[in-house]
Amino acid sequence: MKLSAPTFPVFLISLVLTALxxxxLYTHIPLVAGHAFWFAVGGYVLLALGNILRGW
Known part of the structure; x- marks a missing residue:
């Protein structure tokens, strides 16, 4: 399996999800407050898929 760099939009979305x-953890964000763990997992899974899938 060859890895490739994720596209910029995939990287940016992953970064935003993880940053949220x-x-x-430090401030109350209504949409994220109860689901911070899943936002982080989603960001990292998206980044991993961007590395594994070519051109994605």
């Missing part, structure tokens, strides 16, 4: 999860 971390920021919700």
């Amino acid at each position: 999860a971390v920021a919700s």
